[in-house]
Amino acid sequence: MSNETKSSGSCIPELLGFNNFLRRNSRSRSVRSINYSKTAWPVSYIESIFFPEFKRKSQVTDCEFKVVETISKGAFGKVYKVIDDGGTEYALKILSKAQIIGDNALKQVKDEVRIQSMCGHHPFIVSCPYYWQSKKQLFIVTSYIPGGELLKLWYTYGSFPENVVRIFIAEIALALDFLHNAGVIYRDLKLENILLDHEGHIQIIDFGLAKWLKYGSRTNTICGTLQYMGDNALKQVKDEVRIQSMCGHHPFIVSCPYYWQSKKQLFIAPEILRMESYTHSVDWWSLGVIAFCLLQGSVSTDYSLPI
Numbered sequence: 001m002s003n004e005t006k007s008s009g010s011c012i013p014e015l016l017g018f019n020n021f022l023r024r025n026s027r028s029r030s031v032r033s034i035n036y037s038k039t040a041w042p043v044s045y046i047e048s049i050f051f052p053e054f055k056r057k058s059q060v061t062d063c064e065f066k067v068v069e070t071i072s073k074g075a076f077g078k079v080y081k082v083i084d085d086g087g088t089e090y091a092l093k094i095l096s097k098a099q100i101i102g103d104n105a106l107k108q109v110k111d112e113v114r115i116q117s118m119c120g121h122h123p124f125i126v127s128c129p130y131y132w133q134s135k136k137q138l139f140i141v142t143s144y145i146p147g148g149e150l151l152k153l154w155y156t157y158g159s160f161p162e163n164v165v166r167i168f169i170a171e172i173a174l175a176l177d178f179l180h181n182a183g184v185i186y187r188d189l190k191l192e193n194i195l196l197d198h199e200g201h202i203q204i205i206d207f208g209l210a211k212w213l214k215y216g217s218r219t220n221t222i223c224g225t226l227q228y229m230g231d232n233a234l235k236q237v238k239d240e241v242r243i244q245s246m247c248g249h250h251p252f253i254v255s256c257p258y259y260w261q262s263k264k265q266l267f268i269a270p271e272i273l274r275m276e277s278y279t280h281s282v283d284w285w286s287l288g289v290i291a292f293c294l295l296q297g298s299v300s301t302d303y304s305l306p307i
Helices: 002-037 097-102 106-119 150-157 162-181 231-247 263-267 281-296
Strands: 065-073 077-084 089-096 130-133 137-143 194-196 202-204
Touching: 065 089, 077 137, 089 097, 097 106, 097 137, 106 137, 150 194, 162 202, 162 281
Parallel strands: none
Antiparallel strands: 065 077, 077 089, 089 137, 130 137, 194 202
16 A cells, blocks of 8 residues: 555656646747747748749848839839949849749749859859849849940941951850850840940840750750740741631631741741750850841841741
């Protein structure tokens, strides 16, 4: 009997100690839960899919910039000229997450900032020092290039002296060679994507269609000025004009006597438009077209679309 009493009595402190442990542990779990709720985790799906390129918090925020003017409007948002507290000018691109996701361009945008942030130290490629995200938007800050587009100068002056063109083409070629050796294919080289800085040197912008591609490898994505038209959509358009032009002579079918392509498509290498696989050489084709435009002051007037 005494043994049972002794045994049961000895269990009381142990039970009390265990209960105290449970209470302490329960309180600690509650505290930890509260602390966790104050952190950045968990995050919503629309935020997590843009990780790790776009962080939720950055060294800077959009509140630190004052908008001066709107520079341009793109497929996913707008680009603004902004100025920070120190008076430094930047270009701030604000993109809609919903539009990016809806157009299946998530990888495109993530590749853009990764490539530009890694390659922006090149003297002829615009730098990208900051980029982050909010709940509904992406923010990409790049250097502001005051000289404007080469396209506008071309429209204004037409042809350029050969010695000037030689410098422009050499600087673009150096930038392309750097990108290719870094494993990047640019794929959207055209006059409006080339800016001039305050000293008149080339700055390549807009890496929205750039892609990681090992040198010597091939890819087959249809892009360029047809940047948001996928393979199926492009085939659909080409089939449409082919069928309608061949069958439009029927009295009950609408005729299609004329069709042509935009001047901008001249910058796209033929293998891309033919839906063939291609390499980094497509960038050199585009550079050749630019050289011709700058020297000639015009482009061919034959824009018929070969089907």
